[in-house]
Amino acid sequence: MELTEAKQKFIEAWGKLGSEWGINRTMAQIHALLLISPDALTTEEIMETLSISRGNANMTLRDLIGWGLIEKQHKAGERKEYFYADKDTWNIARQVAKERRKRELDPVLKVLDEISKVEGDPKDPEFATFTKSVGDINKLARNVDKTLDTMLKAEESWFWGSIFKMFK
Amino acid sequence: MELTEAKQKFIEAWGKLGSEWGINRTMAQIHALLLISPDALTTEEIMETLSISRGNANMTLRDLIGWGLIEKQHKAGERKEYFYADKDTWNIARQVAKERRKRELDPVLKVLDEISKVEGDPKDPEFATFTKSVGDINKLARNVDKTLDTMLKAEESWFWGSIFKMFK
DNA sequence: TTAAACTTTCAATAATTATTGAAAGTTTAT
DNA sequence: ATAAACTTTCAATAATTATTGAAAGTTTAA
Numbered sequence: 001m002e003l004t005e006a007k008q009k010f011i012e013a014w015g016k017l018g019s020e021w022g023i024n025r026t027m028a029q030i031h032a033l034l035l036i037s038p039d040a041l042t043t044e045e046i047m048e049t050l051s052i053s054r055g056n057a058n059m060t061l062r063d064l065i066g067w068g069l070i071e072k073q074h075k076a077g078e079r080k081e082y083f084y085a086d087k088d089t090w091n092i093a094r095q096v097a098k099e100r101r102k103r104e105l106d107p108v109l110k111v112l113d114e115i116s117k118v119e120g121d122p123k124d125p126e127f128a129t130f131t132k133s134v135g136d137i138n139k140l141a142r143n144v145d146k147t148l149d150t151m152l153k154a155e156e157s158w159f160w161g162s163i164f165k166m167f168k
Numbered sequence: 169m170e171l172t173e174a175k176q177k178f179i180e181a182w183g184k185l186g187s188e189w190g191i192n193r194t195m196a197q198i199h200a201l202l203l204i205s206p207d208a209l210t211t212e213e214i215m216e217t218l219s220i221s222r223g224n225a226n227m228t229l230r231d232l233i234g235w236g237l238i239e240k241q242h243k244a245g246e247r248k249e250y251f252y253a254d255k256d257t258w259n260i261a262r263q264v265a266k267e268r269r270k271r272e273l274d275p276v277l278k279v280l281d282e283i284s285k286v287e288g289d290p291k292d293p294e295f296a297t298f299t300k301s302v303g304d305i306n307k308l309a310r311n312v313d314k315t316l317d318t319m320l321k322a323e324e325s326w327f328w329g330s331i332f333k334m335f336k
Numbered sequence: 337t338t339a340a341a342c343t344t345t346c347a348a349t350a351a352t353t354a355t356t357g358a359a360a361g362t363t364t365a366t
Numbered sequence: 367a368t369a370a371a372c373t374t375t376c377a378a379t380a381a382t383t384a385t386t387g388a389a390a391g392t393t394t395a396a
Contacts, residue, residue, distance in 0.1 A: 001282070001283065001285055001286045001287070002286070003286055003288050003294065003295055003298060005286075006283040006286040006298065006302075007298060009279060009282070009283050010279070010283055010298075010302060013275075013276055013279040013280075017272060017276050019190070020190050020271075020272050021189060021190050021272070022187070022188050022189050022190045024353085024354070025354085026354075026355080035301045035305075036297055036298045036301050036302070037294075037297065038293035038294060038296070038297040039293075043372090043373080052355075052356090053355060053356045053357065054356085054357075054358095054373085054374095055355070055356060055357065055358090055374080055375075055376085056354075056355050056356070058373065058374060058375090059355095059374085059375090062374090079363075079364070079371060079372060080371085080372070081372085081373080087297075087300070087301055087304070088304075089304040089305055089307070089308045090308075093308060103188075104185060104188050104189070107181075108181055108185050111177055111178070111181040112181075114169070114177070115169065115174040115177050115178055117169055118169045118170070118171055118173075118174040119169075120171050125206035125207075126171065126205075126206060127171055128206070129204055129205065129206040129255070130171060130174065130175060130178075130204045132255070133203045133204050133255055134174075134178060134204070136255070136256075136257040137203075137257055139257070140257045140258075140261060143328060143331065146331075146335070147331055147334075150334055150335060159334075160311055162333075162334045163311065163314075163315055165330075165333075166315075166318055166327075166330045167314070167318060192383085192384070193384085194384075194385080211342090211343080220385075220386090221385060221386045221387065222343085222344095222386085222387075222388095223344085223345075223346085223385070223386060223387065223388090224384075224385050224386070226343065226344060226345090227344085227345090227385095230344090247341060247342060247393075247394070248341085248342070249342085249343080
């Protein structure tokens, strides 16, 4: 396999995986492109490589900055902005986990708490099943939340070391 | 808060969370409805409660069965099919993890392996960055894969017990 | 058989989400 | 001030994804 072909396949695969997980395909692709690029790239270069419009490139780059996955760079004597991706997979994983927790898990935890307060007759199967299921999901969600918390604070080696211990 | 209102909020929240994670909103909503329902429900009842069409209900119910999250039930002397959701959150989490691994992680691992075979000049920064990034992602993906494997085989108590040990 | 009761299919349509591209905005150099 | 170089915005449009509903299919009972 050639490098050029491999690059394309990587960008495609990353884009597909992203879209299956609710992440805009273009965002995943730009991220993939920057991940495998040794140097920071301009909007122009990104537009060209991925065949996307200026508007799309600009907005998606801003989103990626918002996710904490890439950063702007400036080169001395140039007005153009360059974009560079953090290549540390542990940082990437943590950053994604952090953002999705904030954007998606936290709001759900809030709703779960709120609806857990529902009052009713424990003899009513409708009520009993509701509170049991919601309570169980709440517990699971809180476990996930705690685990993410640990992961966000952890050093990579420590975290994976702990995971490996699970396999004995 | 009333039970009826709480139910609605739960179904809504579950649907929203699902759609943010690449799961069809209707699928998440039907699942939510069945999760909080003490009895198995008919297609008719589901259509009515969620205001969706017969076609949508039927196809989504089949999908949910495909995901291993619900099952058909038959009542003696009746021709109608009833649908019932497994209420064990640990089973649900495992089932979802299992299916997404099969559908999404496995194909990506395959691509990563394939493109890892790319050959080139280690002095070329393009080549070096590509192989480094892809290699790192490969490692992370394999760690996730192993962890899922352990999770799928594990008893709930054992799994969360191990996670808790991480907090010391 | 026939028909009633029920399930499945799928082309058409609707709803949602992503993308474009040109105009407006901003910054810098002269 | 002016203009060139560059970035941002956003209404219009395209692409994708979800949903409908009616027809076709299936099963059961008489």
